[in-house]
Amino acid sequence: MSWTTILCIAVGVYVLLCIVFYFVQELFMFHPEKLPKHFRYKYPFPHEEINFDMEDGGNINGIHFKVPNSKGVVFYVKGNSRSIKGWGKFAKDFVGKGYDFFMIDYRGFGKSRGKRNEQIIYNDLQHVYKWLAKKYTERKIIIYGRSIGSGFATRIASWNNPRMLILDSPYYSFIHQINRYAFILPVRWLLRYHIRTDLFIRKVSCPIFIIHGRKDRLIPYRSGERLQEAMPSNSKIFPIDEGGHNNLPSFPEYHDYLYEILNNDELYKKYLKEHPEKNINAA
Numbered sequence: 001m002s003w004t005t006i007l008c009i010a011v012g013v014y015v016l017l018c019i020v021f022y023f024v025q026e027l028f029m030f031h032p033e034k035l036p037k038h039f040r041y042k043y044p045f046p047h048e049e050i051n052f053d054m055e056d057g058g059n060i061n062g063i064h065f066k067v068p069n070s071k072g073v074v075f076y077v078k079g080n081s082r083s084i085k086g087w088g089k090f091a092k093d094f095v096g097k098g099y100d101f102f103m104i105d106y107r108g109f110g111k112s113r114g115k116r117n118e119q120i121i122y123n124d125l126q127h128v129y130k131w132l133a134k135k136y137t138e139r140k141i142i143i144y145g146r147s148i149g150s151g152f153a154t155r156i157a158s159w160n161n162p163r164m165l166i167l168d169s170p171y172y173s174f175i176h177q178i179n180r181y182a183f184i185l186p187v188r189w190l191l192r193y194h195i196r197t198d199l200f201i202r203k204v205s206c207p208i209f210i211i212h213g214r215k216d217r218l219i220p221y222r223s224g225e226r227l228q229e230a231m232p233s234n235s236k237i238f239p240i241d242e243g244g245h246n247n248l249p250s251f252p253e254y255h256d257y258l259y260e261i262l263n264n265d266e267l268y269k270k271y272l273k274e275h276p277e278k279n280i281n282a283a
Contacts, residue, residue, distance in 0.1 A: 029148070029193065030116075031081040032109040039111065043088055045095055051111075052104075052127060058114025060124050062104035065091045071262075072140030072163060073100040075132060077125065077149035077156075083110030093249060097262050099142070104128055118193045125156050139163050142262070145170065147219065147245070151195035158203035164268065166261060167210045169245055172223040173198040201227055201235075207271035208235035209261045211254065213243020234271045 041049060045065050052060040063084055074094045078087045084105050091101040107116040107124070114120075132141055141162040145153025150170030157165040171177040174195035201208065208231060212224035221239065228237040238257040240248055248254045260267060 026192070029080060030106075030108070032106075033081075033083040033085065034108070035083055035085060035110045037111055039085070041085060041088065043091065045091055047088075047091075050102075052124075052131070054114065054124065054127065056114065056120075058107055058120070058124070059112060060104050060107070060128065061111035062102060062128065063088055063091075065095050065101040067095050067098060067100060069098075070100045071098045072142060073102055073132060073136050074142045074144050075129065075153075075156075075162075076101060076103040077143065077145045077153040078103060078105075079147035079149055085110060090249070093255065093258060094262075097259060099262065100136075102128075102132060118195065121152055122155050125152055126159060129156055129160060129162075133160075142166065144168065147171075148174075148195075151197040151200070154197045154200040154204060155195075157206060157208075158200045162206055164207045164209060164261070165204055166258075167208065167224070167227065168248065169212055169216055169219050170197060170210060170224055170227055171195075171219045172226045177219060177223070197227065198230060201231055204231065205234065205273060207268055209257075209271075210235065210237040211240065211248060211257055212237060213240045213245065213248055215242060216245045218245040234273050236267075236271060 041047065041063055043063075043065070047063050047065045050062045050064050052062070054060060061084070065088075076087075076090065076094075078084065084103050087103060091103075094101045104124070105112040106121055107114040129141070129143075138161045141160075142164050143153045143157050143162045144166045145151070146168040147170075150167045151174055153165060153167065154170075174193055174197070175191060176198070208228075210224045210228055212221050214221045224237055228235045238253075238261075240251050240253050240257075243251055243254070
């Protein structure tokens with residue numbers, strides 16, 4: 001076999017690999033659990049199911065937990081697996097600290113329906129944020145982004161004026177994260193979701209608090225550090241020494257940090273900086 005033939009085969013295999021990556025990437029990025037419309041959520045806390053009919057025909061399903069005399073609301077932007085049926089269990093970490101809790105499923109997850117892409121997710125989250133802002137003042141809205149949701153949450157925080165942004169196990173940018181595993185491919189050109197947290201965070205003016213496990217093998221602790229270093233004047237990182245990617249709530253330090261972030265006014269004021277008003281209708 002000639003070198004020319006070998007080169008042609010190698011190029012063909014590489015091109016095929018790029019094509020496969022482009023068309024199947026969402027199967028690796030998202031792991032949805034779909035629920036029938038008649039499914040009833042069951043939680044030990046009072047809650048209300050909310051549905052949003054979007055202009056393009058999509059439908060967004062969410063759950064709203066409320067406590068008497070709440071201090072505000074936590075808008076929790078979830079990770080890339082399952083549905084809010086399971087993710088709703090994290091409400092206890094916030095309602096127990098005096099906050100209402102709100103979460104939606106991305107399109108194609110749970111009861112949410114419709115076409116999904118990066119911009120549509122941003123628009124859906126922004127639509128929901130504006131709905132929350134009519135029920136609470138913005139200074140009572142806390143955006144919490146977990147894993148893949150950290151990038152989406154940062155985008156929404158960059159468009160608005162929430163009380164604070166909390167990032168749980170965040171990536172520096174989604175392109176950078178995927179490049180760690182697919183470095184032989186032209187990821188920048190093939191990836192459908194870029195989610196540039198590293199750029200979005202520079203436009204976030206509220207306090208930013210990052211919780212990250214030092215033993216996170218999926219999204220390294222260094223990713224959280226780099227985000228904090230990008231905005232040193234209004235951000236702080238809280239490390240969990242033994243924490244991995246999916247087990248942070250199992251550590252007492254997580255709950256200690258969360259309580260301090262949510263309830264320590266001095267900490268909040270330390271990382272609060274003046275900023276121009278933003279247009280909440282941005283999308």
